[in-house]
Amino acid sequence: MTTSISGVQVYYYSVCKRKLWLFSKGITFENEHDRVLEGKVLHERSYPYLERKEQLIDNTFKIDAVEGEYVREVKISSKMANADRMQVLYYLDQLRQRGVNKKGLISYTKERKTEEIELTPVEERKLKESLQKILDLLDQPIPPPFKRLPYCNQCAYHSFCYAREETEE
Amino acid sequence: MSDHYIFSRGRLKRKHNTIYFESGEEGQKALPVERVDNLHIFGEVDLNSKLLNLLTKYDVRLHFYNYYGFYTGTYYPRTKNVSGFTVVQQSMHYLDPKKRYYMASAFVESGVHHMLRNLRRHKEKTGSYVDTIQAERVKIPDGRTIPELMGVEGRIRQTYYRSFNEILKSDFIFTKRSKQPPADPLNALISFGNSLMYTTVLAEVYKTALDPTVSFLHEPSSKRFSLSLDVAEIFKPLIVDPLIVSLVNNRVIGKKHFEDFEGIVLLNDQGKQRFIQEWEKKLATTVRHRTLKRKVSYRMFIRLECYKMIKHFIGDEPYRPLKAWW
Numbered sequence: 001m002t003t004s005i006s007g008v009q010v011y012y013y014s015v016c017k018r019k020l021w022l023f024s025k026g027i028t029f030e031n032e033h034d035r036v037l038e039g040k041v042l043h044e045r046s047y048p049y050l051e052r053k054e055q056l057i058d059n060t061f062k063i064d065a066v067e068g069e070y071v072r073e074v075k076i077s078s079k080m081a082n083a084d085r086m087q088v089l090y091y092l093d094q095l096r097q098r099g100v101n102k103k104g105l106i107s108y109t110k111e112r113k114t115e116e117i118e119l120t121p122v123e124e125r126k127l128k129e130s131l132q133k134i135l136d137l138l139d140q141p142i143p144p145p146f147k148r149l150p151y152c153n154q155c156a157y158h159s160f161c162y163a164r165e166e167t168e169e
Numbered sequence: 170m171s172d173h174y175i176f177s178r179g180r181l182k183r184k185h186n187t188i189y190f191e192s193g194e195e196g197q198k199a200l201p202v203e204r205v206d207n208l209h210i211f212g213e214v215d216l217n218s219k220l221l222n223l224l225t226k227y228d229v230r231l232h233f234y235n236y237y238g239f240y241t242g243t244y245y246p247r248t249k250n251v252s253g254f255t256v257v258q259q260s261m262h263y264l265d266p267k268k269r270y271y272m273a274s275a276f277v278e279s280g281v282h283h284m285l286r287n288l289r290r291h292k293e294k295t296g297s298y299v300d301t302i303q304a305e306r307v308k309i310p311d312g313r314t315i316p317e318l319m320g321v322e323g324r325i326r327q328t329y330y331r332s333f334n335e336i337l338k339s340d341f342i343f344t345k346r347s348k349q350p351p352a353d354p355l356n357a358l359i360s361f362g363n364s365l366m367y368t369t370v371l372a373e374v375y376k377t378a379l380d381p382t383v384s385f386l387h388e389p390s391s392k393r394f395s396l397s398l399d400v401a402e403i404f405k406p407l408i409v410d411p412l413i414v415s416l417v418n419n420r421v422i423g424k425k426h427f428e429d430f431e432g433i434v435l436l437n438d439q440g441k442q443r444f445i446q447e448w449e450k451k452l453a454t455t456v457r458h459r460t461l462k463r464k465v466s467y468r469m470f471i472r473l474e475c476y477k478m479i480k481h482f483i484g485d486e487p488y489r490p491l492k493a494w495w
Contacts, residue, residue: 025254160476166494
């Protein structure tokens, strides 16, 4: 039984359900992956002028930074825009449940692009559905089967998923 | 990322944010910590907790070997890849006799596949040994208990090592496997190579969520990380044995690289260094992987084996051991 969900889990749900499952069981490969390292450095270098960054809320989720009426999140690229949106929507919803109303701002620094996110009733419904599906998925005893996705190559789990023996000759 | 080996006497210390090795003979040498994966200590070395904290931060493992070059233990940083779920599933595969036998026989089967692969390179000379091994091999899937399987494996290995007498060009002779202590140069080479294999496997297992103490072919014991022994069964004939044959036949290592301490035969420092040099080269050799579709080093093949085991334990995909296809 899983009770609390993290922002990364919401993000992974939109990226790859298998990754979400494996990650949630502690099977992680992020440590030594270059792209993950790149993301970490990006986060460390963002908002040098802000003091309140990397806020851990109620010991359950961490947001990059709060600036005025915005919750901010930086990303390397907008390839996973939908996943990014879900993650920020989740933060907004969590904050709203605690009586704080904010909007979201995702910065794609390399692309010099930002996206504003608002938690509308439609978005809220979408998010609630996803959260229920995440909880159901985490209760599954075995991981969702391997499925080739166009961005598998860039994933920290690539070697894990693709390591297999070909049918014997 | 690489492995470093220290043979001389001296002191390992942290200076600023890197590792330094100080020795009387060679002065001070810097080892950039970001580029070290494993440190192997063969010499007499002093170190302190400040250094260990640095190694922990950068996930560097420290392997110790005694005066005779035998593995004694590892300082390994607090593990970051913890998955209680995986460990529970792994243990479940140990507890169920059928599931345990499946894993154990997979390791043996893969090891034998690689032994036969070596012998086939010398077909003319090893035909009869291959036949004997084949006859024994058919008993692997039929065996019912782990001790029986161990027996099959032991008999195959004896035949396999005896065939080295046909393959080795110089006067290295195999009479009988003697581990502790090795009684002749060939046994010394096998022991040293297997020792390196064991720590290399261990280092890769640590990078995954597997528990190195829960094993299948070897009985899990408190003394050793027995899962490394299991996985080493696959890789000893793939990596160690061909290396020994090449070292001997190309005369990289000869009789002068051994010392005899009243019947205990061991590689001397120069012999160890030559062995390790070729060992590192071998581990870095790459092969194009059929399902990853990229070049993969021998060292990485060990990690991939761990990944496949995890997939098996968590009910994702049945484990099929590596059988070198190249």
